[in-house]
Amino acid sequence: xxxxxxxxxxxxxxxxxxxxxxxxxxxxxxxxxxxxxxxxxxxxxxxxxxxxxxxxxxxxxxxxxxxxxxxxxxxxxxxxxxxxxxxxxxxxxxxxxxxxxxxxxxxxxxxxxxxxxxxxxxxxxxxxxxxxxxxxxxxxxxxx
Numbered sequence: 001x002x003x004x005x006x007x008x009x010x011x012x013x014x015x016x017x018x019x020x021x022x023x024x025x026x027x028x029x030x031x032x033x034x035x036x037x038x039x040x041x042x043x044x045x046x047x048x049x050x051x052x053x054x055x056x057x058x059x060x061x062x063x064x065x066x067x068x069x070x071x072x073x074x075x076x077x078x079x080x081x082x083x084x085x086x087x088x089x090x091x092x093x094x095x096x097x098x099x100x101x102x103x104x105x106x107x108x109x110x111x112x113x114x115x116x117x118x119x120x121x122x123x124x125x126x127x128x129x130x131x132x133x134x135x136x137x138x139x140x141x142x143x144x
Contacts, residue, residue: 025097027117027125030054034138038064042088049099049117051088058082059108071110082107091117104129 038056058067113129123142
């Protein structure tokens, strides 16, 4: 086998292993929200992914253990704690390193948005929330 064939095969093997690693990667774990304002644990819930707040501060600056979901549009839910609050739900795989069809709840505004997730290298998760075609994204980083 010539050197050029070996180089091509080695490059192909490297590309395939990188693709397989990305395809097997999931956002399951603990993530710091943008600016490290909070921590969210993403885990399977049935055949989909969900995420709950496990640490951080409420909009009023209180620790998550004391903060309440005060902006919720449903008055009956405004006294529930932020700590343990599910803010991500219903995500399913849409491609290598991507999940969609989910919803994200913003406890600061009480609004729920269509959402998608995508993994980047180096422990970075892009979290997008959309209203119709207008989307905003945040960059979350993997927690220790």
